[in-house]
Amino acid sequence: MAISMPPEWAPQAWLWIGFPHDANEWPGYLGRAQEQIAAFANAVAESGQEVRLLVRDGANEARARSLVSGAVKLERRSFGDVWLRDTGPLIRTDGSALRCLFNGWGGKYLMEGDQTIGAELANEAGLPVAGADWILEGGAIDGDGTGLVVTTEQCLLNPNRNPELSRKEIEARLAGDLGFDRVLWLGEGLINDHTDGHVDNLARFVAPGRLALPRATGSDDPNAAIYADAMRRAEAFGVEVAEIPSPGLITRGDLVEPASYANFAITTNLVVVPTFGSIHDADGVAAIAALFPDRATIGLPADAVLAGGGGFHCASQQMPAL
Numbered sequence: 423m424a425i426s427m428p429p430e431w432a433p434q435a436w437l438w439i440g441f442p443h444d445a446n447e448w449p450g451y452l453g454r455a456q457e458q459i460a461a462f463a464n465a466v467a468e469s470g471q472e473v474r475l476l477v478r479d480g481a482n483e484a485r486a487r488s489l490v491s492g493a494v495k496l497e498r499r500s501f502g503d504v505w506l507r508d509t510g511p512l513i514r515t516d517g518s519a520l521r522c523l524f525n526g527w528g529g530k531y532l533m534e535g536d537q538t539i540g541a542e543l544a545n546e547a548g549l550p551v552a553g554a555d556w557i558l559e560g561g562a563i564d565g566d567g568t569g570l571v572v573t574t575e576q577c578l579l580n581p582n583r584n585p586e587l588s589r590k591e592i593e594a595r596l597a598g599d600l601g602f603d604r605v606l607w608l609g610e611g612l613i614n615d616h617t618d619g620h621v622d623n624l625a626r627f628v629a630p631g632r633l634a635l636p637r638a639t640g641s642d643d644p645n646a647a648i649y650a651d652a653m654r655r656a657e658a659f660g661v662e663v664a665e666i667p668s669p670g671l672i673t674r675g676d677l678v679e680p681a682s683y684a685n686f687a688i689t690t691n692l693v694v695v696p697t698f699g700s701i702h703d704a705d706g707v708a709a710i711a712a713l714f715p716d717r718a719t720i721g722l723p724a725d726a727v728l729a730g731g732g733g734f735h736c737a738s739q740q741m742p743a744l
Contacts, residue, residue, distance in 0.1 A: 440504025502533020
């Protein structure tokens with residue numbers, strides 16, 4: 423049986439979500455970030471899918487319980503960052519979990535528990551864990567279920583990840599470890615993305631060979647050139663492009679935030695789109711809803727979550743229904 427990685431829209435057994443707990447990571451935003459992640463967990467649970475919300479300790483368990491419905495399961499775990507898309511297990515179609523090396527997004531954010539949480543979750547799910555000798559975060563790749571994967575040069579070719587590996591060697595590891603035999607290389611990720619350009623904030627497969635990409639909204643859109651370059655590369659590769667709006671310029675003080683509707687989470691019955699208080703929020707949610715006629719789509723505020731460096735997709739990892 424050839425190893426591959428199910429696309430995110432395949433049926434899921436449950437969804438792991440990380441609950442924010444570190445005030446240093448969300449200075450002035452922790453409470454609202456917790457509320458927004460809880461709303462995400464509630465929405466998925468109420469859609470009929472099991473949700474396992476990971477909490478760091480007793481105090482955070484009590485806080486989470488005050489915010490979520492009884493349909494959300496709480497699990498106390500030792501983890502640092504909440505970005506389980508990157509630190510959680512990558513589940514393969516043979517029922518095994520892949521855990522690549524993890525270095526805190528290029529050595530920038532090293533927190534206790536992030537190197538071990540992926541194997542811990544896989545073991546408790548009864549999955550054998552296969553280790554890999556190279557650095558890869560789950561948010562750096564997005565597959566369409568046919569062996570095609572999209573990523574960015576900014577992340578996977580970054581010298582702070584695997585400086586000893588060439589592009590062809592990385593492609594060989596994507597094929598051998600996850601079954602991806604074709605790679606669509608985009609260029610840069612969003613400006614000020616803490617992850618060095620994770621693709622899940624830029625481009626997402628929504629069906630085999632069909633890629634959702636943002637278009638710039640407004641003359642001050644900070645990522646206009648990045649979107650245009652991604653569009654050129656995707657079209658030249660031969661995939662079908664489905665355009666979605668950008669939130670436009672989103673700032674926090676003087677900082678340009680890497681806000682993107684592309685950081686939506688696909689679950690079995692529901693697609694959850696992050697919103698940012700932009701005039702384009704409704705159009706962004708509607709555009710993504712049109713891509714998923716087989717399930718409901720909602721928008722939920724995620725500006726406080728973004729203040730910690732990610733979004734709903736980043737904070738979650740699905741367990742496929744194998």
